[in-house]
Amino acid sequence: xxxxxxxxxxxxxxxxxxxxxxxxxxxxxxxxxxxxxxxxxxxxxxxxxxxxxxxxxxxxxxxxxxxxxxxxxxxxxxxxxxxxxxxxxxxxxxxxxxxxxxxxxxxxxxxxxxxxxxxxxxxxxxxxxxxxxxxxxxxxxxxxxxxxxxxxxxxxxxxxxxxxxxxxxxxxxxxxxxxxxxxxxxxxxxxxxxxxxxxxxxxxxxxxxxxxxxxxxxxxxxxxxxxxxxxxxxxxxxxxxxxxxxxxxxxxxxxxxxxxxxxxxxxxxxxxxxxxxxxxxxxxxxxxxxxxxxxxxxxxxxxxxxxxxxxxxxxxxxxxxxxxxxxxxxxxxxxxxxxxxxxxxxxxxxxxxxxxxxxxxxxxxxxxxxxxxxxxxx
Amino acid sequence: xxxxxxxxxxxxxxxxxxxxxxxxxxxxxxxxxxxxxxxxxxxxxxxxxxxxxxxxxxxxxxxxxxxxxxxxxxxxxxxxxxxxxxxxxxxxxxxxxxxxxxxxxxxxxxxxxxxxxxxxxxxxxxxxxxxxxxxxxxxxxxxxxxxxxxxxxxxxxxxxxxxxxxxxxxxxxxxxxxxxxxxxxxxxxxxxxxxxxxxxxxxxxxxxxxxxxxxxxxxxxxxxxxxxxxxxxxxxxxxxxxxxxxxxxxxxxxxxxxxxxxxxxxxxxxxxxxxxxxxxxxxxxxxxxxxxxxxxxxxxxxxxxxxxxxxxxxxxxxxxxxxxxxxxxxxxxxxxxxxxxxxxxxxxxxxxxxxxxxxxxxxxxxxxxxxxxxxxxxxxxxxxxxxxxxxxxxxxxxxxxxxxxxxxxxxxxxxxxxxxxxxxxxxxxxxxxxxxxxxxxxxxxxxxxxxxxxxxxxxxxxxxxxxxxx
Numbered sequence: 001x002x003x004x005x006x007x008x009x010x011x012x013x014x015x016x017x018x019x020x021x022x023x024x025x026x027x028x029x030x031x032x033x034x035x036x037x038x039x040x041x042x043x044x045x046x047x048x049x050x051x052x053x054x055x056x057x058x059x060x061x062x063x064x065x066x067x068x069x070x071x072x073x074x075x076x077x078x079x080x081x082x083x084x085x086x087x088x089x090x091x092x093x094x095x096x097x098x099x100x101x102x103x104x105x106x107x108x109x110x111x112x113x114x115x116x117x118x119x120x121x122x123x124x125x126x127x128x129x130x131x132x133x134x135x136x137x138x139x140x141x142x143x144x145x146x147x148x149x150x151x152x153x154x155x156x157x158x159x160x161x162x163x164x165x166x167x168x169x170x171x172x173x174x175x176x177x178x179x180x181x182x183x184x185x186x187x188x189x190x191x192x193x194x195x196x197x198x199x200x201x202x203x204x205x206x207x208x209x210x211x212x213x214x215x216x217x218x219x220x221x222x223x224x225x226x227x228x229x230x231x232x233x234x235x236x237x238x239x240x241x242x243x244x245x246x247x248x249x250x251x252x253x254x255x256x257x258x259x260x261x262x263x264x265x266x267x268x269x270x271x272x273x274x275x276x277x278x279x280x281x282x283x284x285x286x287x288x289x290x291x292x293x294x295x296x297x298x299x300x301x302x303x304x305x306x307x308x309x310x311x312x313x314x315x316x317x318x319x320x321x322x323x324x325x326x327x328x329x330x331x332x333x334x335x336x337x338x339x340x341x342x343x344x345x346x347x348x349x350x351x352x353x354x355x356x357x358x359x360x361x362x363x364x365x366x367x368x369x370x371x372x373x374x375x376x377x378x
Numbered sequence: 379x380x381x382x383x384x385x386x387x388x389x390x391x392x393x394x395x396x397x398x399x400x401x402x403x404x405x406x407x408x409x410x411x412x413x414x415x416x417x418x419x420x421x422x423x424x425x426x427x428x429x430x431x432x433x434x435x436x437x438x439x440x441x442x443x444x445x446x447x448x449x450x451x452x453x454x455x456x457x458x459x460x461x462x463x464x465x466x467x468x469x470x471x472x473x474x475x476x477x478x479x480x481x482x483x484x485x486x487x488x489x490x491x492x493x494x495x496x497x498x499x500x501x502x503x504x505x506x507x508x509x510x511x512x513x514x515x516x517x518x519x520x521x522x523x524x525x526x527x528x529x530x531x532x533x534x535x536x537x538x539x540x541x542x543x544x545x546x547x548x549x550x551x552x553x554x555x556x557x558x559x560x561x562x563x564x565x566x567x568x569x570x571x572x573x574x575x576x577x578x579x580x581x582x583x584x585x586x587x588x589x590x591x592x593x594x595x596x597x598x599x600x601x602x603x604x605x606x607x608x609x610x611x612x613x614x615x616x617x618x619x620x621x622x623x624x625x626x627x628x629x630x631x632x633x634x635x636x637x638x639x640x641x642x643x644x645x646x647x648x649x650x651x652x653x654x655x656x657x658x659x660x661x662x663x664x665x666x667x668x669x670x671x672x673x674x675x676x677x678x679x680x681x682x683x684x685x686x687x688x689x690x691x692x693x694x695x696x697x698x699x700x701x702x703x704x705x706x707x708x709x710x711x712x713x714x715x716x717x718x719x720x721x722x723x724x725x726x727x728x729x730x731x732x733x734x735x736x737x738x739x740x741x742x743x744x745x746x747x748x749x750x751x752x753x754x755x756x757x758x759x760x761x762x763x764x765x766x767x768x769x770x771x772x773x774x775x776x777x778x779x780x781x782x783x784x785x786x787x788x789x790x791x792x793x794x795x796x797x798x799x800x801x802x803x804x805x806x807x808x809x810x811x812x813x814x815x816x817x818x819x820x821x822x823x824x825x826x827x828x829x830x831x832x833x834x835x836x837x838x839x840x841x842x843x844x845x846x847x848x
Contacts, residue, residue, distance in 0.1 A: 181744075188519040188621055189800040191613050193744015201742045207751035214755055230824040233759055238604065241748045245611045248744070249504065252616065256511050263514040268569040271516045312524045319528060320535040322543055 006220045007213075007232040011239065014213035022200065027166040028084040028130055035082055035163035040073045040142075045156050048072050048143070058155040063148040067097065070145045071156065078139040080105075084130030084164045088144065089157035091123045097147045101127055104141035105134075114145070122196035169199065177202045177247065180254035194247070203244060210240040277313050283372070284317035287337050290368045291321070295335050301327040301355070302339045328359050330377045336363065338373045346373070379442075379566040384575065387442070387564025388423075390449040395422020397456025399654075404463050408648035413590025417639075417654060419583040420631050423576055424661050425452070427556035434539045441537075442563040490600045497603040501585050501610045508620045509578035515620070517570040522623025525550070527570060530558040534568055553664040554625045577622035580631045584811055585610040591638040592818050595645050605818040609634075612814070614745040614807050625666045626804045632661035633672045634811030637775060640676055641819060644683035644771035655680075662808075672808055675782055679775035686767050729788040736787060739802050746806075749813055756817055760824040769823055776816050779809045 029035065042059035045052075049070040052061045061069045086101060099117040104110075113134040117127050129135040146154055162168060176195035181187075193202050214233045221228045263271045272281040287298060298321060304310045305325040315323040327344070330336050336353065338344055343356040346363075353361040353375060361377055368374035379386070396418030403409040409417075429448045430440060438444045517523050529546045533539055533555060561573040585606040592602035610616075618627035636658035643651035659676050662669030681700060685693040740750040757764060764773045783805060786792050792801045 183518065183617075183621060185520050186799075187617050188521075188624060188804075190739060190803055191617065191744040193613070201744075203744055203747065204742050207741060207748050210748060210751060211755060214759075218759075228759070230759060230821055233755060234821050237748055237752045237755060241608065241611070241752070244744070244747045245500070245607075248611070248613055248616075248747070249500070252504070252507055252511075252620075255620075256507050259511045259514045263516070263571070268516065268567075268571060271514070271571060275516055308524075309520075312520075316523045316528055316531070319531040 002224075002226060003221075003229045003232045006224065006226075007217050007229075007236060010216035010220055011209070011213040011236055013216050014209050018205070018209055018212060023166050023169060026169055026199075027164060029082065029163040029165035029168065031166045033163070033165045034167065035165060037163060037168060038076070038078060038083065038161040040159045042156055042158070044073050045071045045159070046073075049145075055155075058157050061154045061156060063146075063150055063152050063154075065150050067147045067150050067152070068145065069148065069154055070102075070143055072141070072143040073159065075141055076139075077106075078142070078161065080129070080135045080137055080139050082163055083161035084128065085162040086127040086129055087160045087162060088117070088125040088127070089123065089159070090125065091155045092121070092146070092148060092152065094149050094152050095119060095121055097149075099125075099146045100144065101129070102141075102143040102145055103135070103139050105136075106138035106140050109140060117144075120197045122192070124195060124197040126197060126199070173198070173200050176200075180251045182258060183255055193244070202247065206240040206244050210237050272317075280310060280313045281317050283339065284314055286369055286372055287374075288318065288321065290337075290366070290372060290374050291335060292366060295321070297322040297324060297334060299324040299327050299330045299334055299336045300339065301336055301341045301344045301353070303342055304340055327353070327355050327361065328357055330361060332377050334377050335366065336361065336375045336377060337368065338375070339371060351378070379564060381565070381572070383442075383564040383566050384561055384572055385564075387446070387560055388575065388579065390446055390453070391422040391426040391560070392419045393422070394425055394449040394452040394456070395419055397453040397460070398422075398425070400456055400460035401463050402650040402653060404460050406648060406650045408594065408646070408650040409654075410590040410593050412586045413594065416583040416585070416587030416590060417635055417658070420580055420587070420628075420635060421657065421661075422449075423557055423560075423580070423628075424553065424632065424664060425449075426560050427553045427664065430556045430560065431539070431552070439537060440533065440539065440559070440563070442566075445560065445563070490598075494600050494603045497600075497607040501603070501607040504610050504616065505578055505582040505585065505619075508581065508616060509575065511620050512574050512578050512622050513572060515571055517574070517623055519621045519623060522621075523570075526554060526623055526625070527558065530555040530562070530573070531568065531570075533559055534562050549667075550625070551664050551666060551669075554623075554628055557628070558623075574622035577619045577627055580628055581610055581615060581619040584615075584631045584634055587635050587638060588811070588815060588818075591642050591815065594642045594648070594651070595819055595822060597818060597822055601818065601822065605814065608747075608817075609811055609814045612746055612749065612810055614803050615810065618807065624804070626807050629662050629665040629669050629672070630808045630811055632658050632665065633669070633808055634815070636661070636673070636676060637812040638815045640679055640683070640775065641772040641815060644679070644686070645768055645819065647687075668805070668808075671782060672779075675778040676775065678778050679771040682774045683771035686770055725785070725790050727789070730793045732787045732793055735793070735799070735802055739799055739806070743799075745803055746810060749810060752817055753813055756820050760820050763823045764820060766823065769819060772816055772819055775812065779812060783809060 023031070042054065042057070045059055045061075047061050047069070049068045050061050050063050052059050054060070061071060063069045096119050099119050100114040101117060102112055102114050104112055113132075115127065115129065115132045115135070117125055119125060142159075144159065148154065162172065176198040179195040181192055181194065192198070213236045217232055217236065218228050262274045266274065272278065275281065291298065298318070300314070300323055311323075311325055324330075327336050338346075338353070345354040346352075347354060347360075350360075351363060351365075353363050355361060361375075363375035363377055366374040366376050392415075396414055398421065399409065399414045399418050403411075403414050426445060426449060429445050433444045433448065434440055517527055525548065529542065529552070532541055532543055532546065539552070557576045558573045561575060562568060565572055588609040589602045589606040592605040593599070597605065615627060615630065618624055618630075636655050639651045639655035639658060642648065643655055655676070659673050662672045681696070685696050688696065739745055763769060786805060787802065792805075
């Protein structure tokens, strides 16, 4: 029983020490101040370089020919010292060549200041503004600038200025830990264990508390002159492990509920029609249905064959029908499907398909349901 | 045949695996029913793939009936031997090797019972939830539809294991394709959600096997339940079960089972465990090419276990000989190749700076819960027990596995695929179940020993009896 008490004391002491220690270092906005987070959502984000469209919960910005995207936010009067940290919820396909926070100050309204953002690339960027000597005074304009390959998208969800008070940090940390991680293609490779790029990673926090608690326990046991019990050390690790696992269980149940909503009670055909790649599945089914009997191979002419995801999925769904992605290889008797092919043209007069490489294929039309057109090479 | 056909297919595989293990369990009582069921399920599925390959090679085709009949025959044979064995003198084989599963540890206080229910409940909910989502969700992760399932789909529709459409003969072992194919034959239709039900079942089998093997080294039901829960709680293993279709989870399961059996054999001396270890050590290469190396990592530990049992002088001779052999082999490889290749991986002398990747994935991201923190603490607190005679083989096995990972992370070109963290975690996933079981035996060995009694003795290599974990 004495060991259990020492273990409990050690665990509580480690928890308290790490929480107080972290907040002492991180709460630049003070322990007891209460300032709200300033949050700019997608409706606040205006493209002053590049183009934008709304898609679901995000606003997509596309870089122009120079690769630049500049997003401006509504002017507000912000006291810089009150907001030491910026958090950007945004994702890009390509790693930005450059990413910066831009601002203007009331004392020098014609001058634009900038700070480079270290780009993590997992959807949540975090920038410490307070270390920049120019982040001071009254801020009257705020923007972000990102340089990407020309035509690349940036999906913007929100930008927040964080007050970094003790209470706001605690709220932020707990909120990030509670974020349910839905399945994505990266999930089989790694898991964030909550929000991407969190202020404090939960496994690190739990591990640090466990290790420190064991160190405290060993010290207490030696001080009290009782032997160190491995069971107590194991119990401390188990307690921390259990906390992580309960969060993970809730996350799994969240994902299970999502899966149930999309797929439960459905046939495999209906499941694919409800899945995230439904457009590709529907295309595969449309091609399959349009083909004459006896066809075992189809050649696809499409701008989308450049995408490994599109091509791989379409090929998978079409099996045992074989999909070939290069129309220039098609020979007499083979079937060519044309779908979203901006550089393929049909010359009705000659009955030929003009391919992107300049080659011409003599074809007869088989039909197909728009947007798919099917041809047989003559 | 639908869902009932799938259940029949998977049940036939499991029955064959269990029936093959029953004689082992009956011969020595060294295996608990949990271990028999867990090993039986994983072994039975692997056996099914071999039968399908055999039937195809013999020109018997890929019909459901041929494989089902073979599995039925094996089940009948196993049950027959299990029935015959207790009635014949060969049963006396087990005279020296009968691990006593901690009878004294069965005394259950209410809080222990509550905790046992909690951990068994958590593990059950985990596997059941994952199974449900696997049942619902169509094939999801990239390599599953890009590399693995295309072959399965081609074989399902062509019923020809030699058919690759000229594009998918990638040299990967066919075991997981054949598991998917076997499920599809049971279903009677192509259903790329339900054909993956073997993955959550494999995860459940690993949990059962861990429970049984923890009991075999003398852990109480509570500690065994914690071991099984910890094994099934690892997020990266869970993800590979729920987003099924990769070879990594089945490989992790059969390698983990081989490693657990080897450790239990090295501690208890039970020959049944040695048989299990050898049988399951042969399975990893059937799932993935790196499985060959994982199987080889068991060899040093087996040798150390033999050395521990040998007289001191003989052991010394063997040790010197093996070290000399390793040095000569290493020097030869270094002198001849400097940089040499194995599958896609090229070894190199200059190390990569991989520390950041490893720290991120092992300690900061949510892949392994606290596995690596726990290992660090355990090795620091229990260093003396880790190198004791009883645990030396297990520690060598752990060190060999870590060594293999370290070499592949620091001294091969695997870093070029690390942008998405895929290589690092899929390689580590194979090894993680072994680490969990090692933590179990190390913590158990580090407890103060109970006063000797009729049913308990201290944990010594090959003693055949074990101390319960309080």
